[in-house]
Amino acid sequence: xxxxxxxxxxxxxxxxxLDEQTKRMIRRAILKGIAIPGYQVPFASREMPxxxxxGTGGVQVTAAILGKDDCLKMIDQGSDDTTNAVSLRGxxxxxxxxxxxxxxxxxxxxxxxxxxxxxxxxxDQIIVFQVPIxxxxxxxxxxxxxxRKMHALEDYxxxxxxxxxxxxxxxxxxxxxxxxxxxxxRYVMDPSxxxxxxxxxxDQMAALQxxxxxxxxxxxxxxxxxxxxxxxxxxYPFEVQKFDKPCGLCGAENVYLDEVILDDKGGxxxxxxxxxxxxxxxxxxxxxxxxxxPAAHQFGATQAEETAR
Amino acid sequence: MNAFPSTDPxxxxxxxxxxxxxxxxxxxxxxxxxxxxxxAIVGESGSGKTTLLNCLSTRLAPTAGAIxxxxxxxxxxxxYQLTEAERRLLMRTDWGFVHQNAAEGLRMNVSAGANxxxxxxxxxxxxxxNIRSTADDWLGRVxxxxxxxxxxxxxxxxxxxxxxQIARNLVTRPRLVFMDEPTGGLDVSVQxxxxxxxxxxxxxxxxxxVIVTHDLAVARLLSHRIMVMRHGNVIESGLTDxxxxxxxxxxxxxxxxxxxxx
Numbered sequence: 001x002x003x004x005x006x007x008x009x010x011x012x013x014x015x016x017x018l019d020e021q022t023k024r025m026i027r028r029a030i031l032k033g034i035a036i037p038g039y040q041v042p043f044a045s046r047e048m049p050x051x052x053x054x055g056t057g058g059v060q061v062t063a064a065i066l067g068k069d070d071c072l073k074m075i076d077q078g079s080d081d082t083t084n085a086v087s088l089r090g091x092x093x094x095x096x097x098x099x100x101x102x103x104x105x106x107x108x109x110x111x112x113x114x115x116x117x118x119x120x121x122x123x124d125q126i127i128v129f130q131v132p133i134x135x136x137x138x139x140x141x142x143x144x145x146x147x148r149k150m151h152a153l154e155d156y157x158x159x160x161x162x163x164x165x166x167x168x169x170x171x172x173x174x175x176x177x178x179x180x181x182x183x184x185x186r187y188v189m190d191p192s193x194x195x196x197x198x199x200x201x202x203d204q205m206a207a208l209q210x211x212x213x214x215x216x217x218x219x220x221x222x223x224x225x226x227x228x229x230x231x232x233x234x235x236y237p238f239e240v241q242k243f244d245k246p247c248g249l250c251g252a253e254n255v256y257l258d259e260v261i262l263d264d265k266g267g268x269x270x271x272x273x274x275x276x277x278x279x280x281x282x283x284x285x286x287x288x289x290x291x292x293x294p295a296a297h298q299f300g301a302t303q304a305e306e307t308a309r
Numbered sequence: 310m311n312a313f314p315s316t317d318p319x320x321x322x323x324x325x326x327x328x329x330x331x332x333x334x335x336x337x338x339x340x341x342x343x344x345x346x347x348x349a350i351v352g353e354s355g356s357g358k359t360t361l362l363n364c365l366s367t368r369l370a371p372t373a374g375a376i377x378x379x380x381x382x383x384x385x386x387x388x389y390q391l392t393e394a395e396r397r398l399l400m401r402t403d404w405g406f407v408h409q410n411a412a413e414g415l416r417m418n419v420s421a422g423a424n425x426x427x428x429x430x431x432x433x434x435x436x437x438x439n440i441r442s443t444a445d446d447w448l449g450r451v452x453x454x455x456x457x458x459x460x461x462x463x464x465x466x467x468x469x470x471x472x473x474q475i476a477r478n479l480v481t482r483p484r485l486v487f488m489d490e491p492t493g494g495l496d497v498s499v500q501x502x503x504x505x506x507x508x509x510x511x512x513x514x515x516x517x518x519v520i521v522t523h524d525l526a527v528a529r530l531l532s533h534r535i536m537v538m539r540h541g542n543v544i545e546s547g548l549t550d551x552x553x554x555x556x557x558x559x560x561x562x563x564x565x566x567x568x569x570x571x
Contacts, residue, residue: 149393153393153394153397155397155431157401157427157428157430157431157432158427158430158431160430160435161416161419161423161426161427161430162419164419164422164423164426164430164437164440165419165420165423167437168420168422168423168441168458168459169420169459233435233436233437234435234436234437235436235437235438236437
């Protein structure tokens with residue numbers, strides 16, 4: 001975060017679009033968020049030149065922490081080259097002129113929608129999440145005054161009512177994304193709509209995690225190496241999704257897979273949702289069962305949008 | 310007669326007054342409630358019954374007066390000097406509140422089992438099997454079939470909803486339950502069954518109850534003692550049979566004589 005203030009010509013953007021006063025305001029919210037892990041800090045979210053739902057919260061957080069030497073990676077559903085990622089990467093290339101990358105290990109700031117890279121993040125990296133609905137209690141308790149009070153008093157019984165309902169109706173905890181977690185034994189937090197597959201990665205993560213919700217005007221954070229526990233019952237412990245096949249292209253196991261429909265005759269394959277991870281493995285010579293399939297080949301370069309939610 | 314074994318009152322109410330601007334909600338109400346005792350507050354609409362009940366149950370701060378409650382550790386605490394956290398804990402463990410409209414006291418979009426289990430989960434129960442079997446047990450006690458445990462209360466009849474609300478309140482074994490017209494809006498045969506059930510549960514669990522009702526029959530069936538309110542003031546109080554059989558105040562006489570004789 002070196003000096004980003006600059007004297008600019010007429011018609012030029014300030015570094016990373018936002019003006020310096022706005023960035024200071026957002027940084028204060030971020031610092032408060034880091035000081036109280038999992039607590040939702042209200043902030044004066046700005047209008048951004050993109051619609052709500054496109055990651056306006058994440059963009060503002062990224063703009064506030066970005067420095068000239070940073071290298072930025074943008075992920076949308078695990079992929080670097082789908083619409084949201086391409087547009088937001090272009091936005092920062094234009095307004096900040098920072099270096100961008102597809103490679104997880106090369107990036108210093110990673111902004112993501114829905115996924116955490118398969119490769120473990122390091123202490124010198126920051127991951128920024130785009131959050132649509134930051135309040136984990138929202139669908140159970142519509143009143144904001146009441147949810148704030150519940151957080152303040154650690155009155156979280158309601159969260160388990162939701163999990164109870166899941167088991168009663170489906171026989172298992174059917175929540176598969178935005179799975180509620182308890183941060184540092186205190187605040188219950190919504191880890192944004194990431195699949196619960198990624199929840200274990202949040203726990204004791206080496207990188208700083210920042211969460212920005214633009215429409216709801218909230219920022220929250222998890223500092224490095226913080227305990228994050230997924231809520232569960234003693235007799236129904238937390239479990240992540242399991243896939244019975246490896247990635248069709250690179251043969252990776254124990255990664256999150258997307259289903260890709262190949263034709264209209266029932267042809268389909270499962271491939272890594274993290275496209276950078278998949279490509280790197282293939283470059284290293286790992287091949288999956290469908291890597292040679294010509295139908296699969298056209299998806300090797302550009303993966304389809306994640307369909308399974 | 311030793312119906313009330315403890316000599317220490319559970320709830321002490323001192324000169325509770327509530328104003329709505331210049332108008333009086335209830336004025337200068339004082340009484341003691343003992344463990345295992347059922348107190349009925351009767352009177353016509355607008356007489357201040359519900360205002361008083363809301364003051365007692367910390368849902369509405371009184372303008373003047375004090376309310377003391379004996380906590381489980383035996384100490385007497387002023388309810389309005391408890392911290393918010395203590396008050397919430399009290400309300401979901403040691404107390405119950407049965408609303409006239411069951412929809413207010415239930416979560417209508419989660420199953421009956423979750424409705425009963427909510428308080429258990431709120432106080433830290435984290436074993437699904439235990440929560441479910443306790444919920445099932447309580448549904449049985451309020452005469453709801455086991456196979457309705459996963460149904461939403463929306464699909465329940467009015468009487469079932471009211472019984473579910475009662476189960477939800479009693480699951481943590483509270484010592485004091487507030488009831489606001491629990492039989493209002495139910496037809497008479499359902500009312501009779503609910504009253505039967507309430508009377509049995511109250512006796513089995515040794516509950517103390519403050520029940521607000523305009524129905525003197527409910528008061529006669531359930532309560533040991535009765536308070537008659539009019540224009541925000543308590544005008545007569547005493548043993549239920551004594552007040553109903555031999556009312557002294559003209560207004561109470563009027564109330565008693567207004568009961569339809571079929």
